[in-house]
Amino acid sequence: MPTARAAARAAVRLGALALAGSLLAACGGASEGAADAAGGKVTITVDLFGSFGYKEAGLYAEYEKLHPNVTIKQTDTEDEADYWKSLQTRLAGGGGLADVQAVEVGRIASVAQQQADKFVDLRKYGADSLKGQFAEAKWAAATGRGGEVLGLGTDVGPEAMCYRTDLLKQAGLPTDRTELAKRWSTWDGYLKLGEQYKAKAPGKSAWLDSVGSLYSVMIGQQKERYYNASGELIWETNPALKTAWNTAVQASEAGLSAKLDQWSPQWNQAFAAGSFATIPCPAWMLGYIKGQAGESGKGKWDVAALPGGAGNWGGSYLAVPRAAKHKKEAYELIKWLTAPEQQAKIFTKQGNFPSSTGAITQIADATDPYFSGAPIGRIFGEAAKAAPVQVLGVHDQNVAQQITNALSEVERKGTAPEKAWENAKKGVANTLG
Template sequence: MRPSRAAVTVGSAALAAALLLSACSSGTTTGAQDANEKVTLTVDLFGTFGFKEAGLYDEYMKLHPNITIKQSDTQDEGQYWQALQTKLAGGGGLADVQGLEVGRIASVMQKQADKFTDLKTLGAGDVNDGLVPWKAAAVKTADGKVLGAGTDIGPEAVCFRTDLFKEAGLPTDRAELAAKWATWDGYLALGKEYVAKAKPGNAWTDSAAGMFTAEVGQQKVRYADESGKAVHDSSPAVKTAWADATRLVADGLSAKLPQWTPEWNKAFSTGKFATLSCPAWMIGYIKGQAGDAFAGKWDIAAGPGKTGNWGGAYLAVPRTAKHPKQAAELIKWLNGKEQQVKLFTKQGSFPSSTGAQGEIKSVKDAYFNNAPIGEIFSEAAANMPAQVLGTEDGVVGKAFTDALGEVERTNTAPATAWQHALDNVKKASGN
């Protein structure tokens, strides 16, 4: 992500131990810190990365008895990003490890590179070796600095409620559904069939924002072109996704739930919506929100186009981190092939490691009716475009999804809401 200089001072014994640890493989590190040095590493994330839920922190602390990991997290990435900007501007309050969403990476690399530490200076310069090329390239500067460790990527599918489908007389066979919604037109058509038969108050999907984000995620060029020029106002990908998302609202298929809000979270265990545009990382989120009582009521099928990327993240070490060396060792271990396999198997976070991808194709998920998640998401990942990342991707995406919320919840005309989105992008970024 960003350039930097490493600022770390340790005693010679601790340095030797740290070098020994960095030489260990991701699956065999055995705790090489100074036995007298007790370190609490702070990790600040958004959404559900799954490290804690999959038991990786506990495993790491067992391997390194002198390390304690404390994680803080914010469900809404937009709120997280705003708080992070405040901390970066002030220089205080930052964790040893900060999560960064893929839509923010170009902005960080071009505007805030000096706020983060070059992992090469911390013994973790090879942290992204073996990842899909575009994932690693996004956080490497022109002069070779490595400013972040790639975690997951977000190949897309559709998650659906089998019990609600059965009540409405719709099929629940994954292959049959994937054929019916092979296109977004097919997805909307089946949605109209569903709401005509479902109980009142039972919508087809959670929000227009979710569908819009999934659809634009299927295109290489979305908000900026390959020269870096902002094209969100003329992009065919954005215009088509906007038209489809507003049609979703007009047809009465949306539950009109703002994503990442308490009411949205609660709806995972009610009948408010029957389908959800579902990147791989959403699996862990659904499990956390719906709980054990809904195991088997959720399932997964290949989505429209059987492709797309929504989200994915990086881990970075701020320049002001209290324990930069130990932080780099932690994120290198978390990013290892073995750990990425465990994350997908337990949480659904799809690996960016090509080696890990080769080991998860047969994985099924009992919570989702033994859905072959390895097969479904691997196919989507194989078809995934290497997206052009613009410096304002996060700003632009939020502007359009907020505007779709206006269409849903205040009956704003689509054309008016579209202009509001453009105005808000200009206010926030000048583009």
């Protein structure tokens, strides 16, 4: 849900910060599988960023029905960066951790390479037998240096373009997804169409939500982004990253953006208000749009292929901390949630694209009435097949955050791009130490 996920990511990025509430009060060190006091009942705590769609799709209720002794309680944090910071604090202290913790794909290298001792090696419960259910790259990313299985993959983030058919029609632009895909087959074509939209834009609507989302989806089309295959930090000299930066700056200077920081309250409100006509959308964004735009948005949205080719933005994992109170029960839950049948249900109801190869086959013909009957199974399925296998680095998400922060300065404060780039470099240096 992811970077991610992806991150982030999916139907409704809502909830209290992960430190809040009695849900996470359970500290580590309790005996494995210990039952709650009342009659052998077990309460499994799940801590996520955003919404992975489990509650919305009825999967928790279904699991509790299958396991009458189990109650599932979930907390989530709207912003993944806030979630990760809180998780790091609790991992360092060993307390306040849930039985299940989510990890965005941009953080999984950090877990696998630096924090394997903080999470349960799921091989202890037979996770080895699940390897064949997942895409090879998805499985490998959550494998520690010693072969530890540190998480099970939930989804991946194949990319497309979501758009408001009613706003495009009012601006005199085509609304057919096939025609649009041809018109914006390149990012230059996308920006040119945006300039046409701006000339006749209805109300105060902009062409896209933010240049940060444009950058994020473009960099998701690259195999190497922040690190190379040798684990070296290359973001400053990566020409593909600079192209994504320059395109985002160009969109800002052309006045095509609504200047909204992603995940902010203003950005959330803009979905229902019709403040922008297009938004680059990984599969998990579909559920987010539904949650924010609401029932009144049904039939006004559609999905088309992404400019510039396929890419991936986000995707996540479910892991079990070593300090979890109910390790075995937590494993059984995440094994069930990430099984092909459940991943297929999540995609059908929320849009999160499966990381399970069996689930991908099941959803190939899926359509979504909310998005004007778009063949989302085909669109995102083709994108998933064509997307590059990305090189994941330990600090991917940290670097990405500094770059999108700098782009926000460009579009919202009018900071000169050269100055913003220098600010990004300083931000990365300070973050990485």
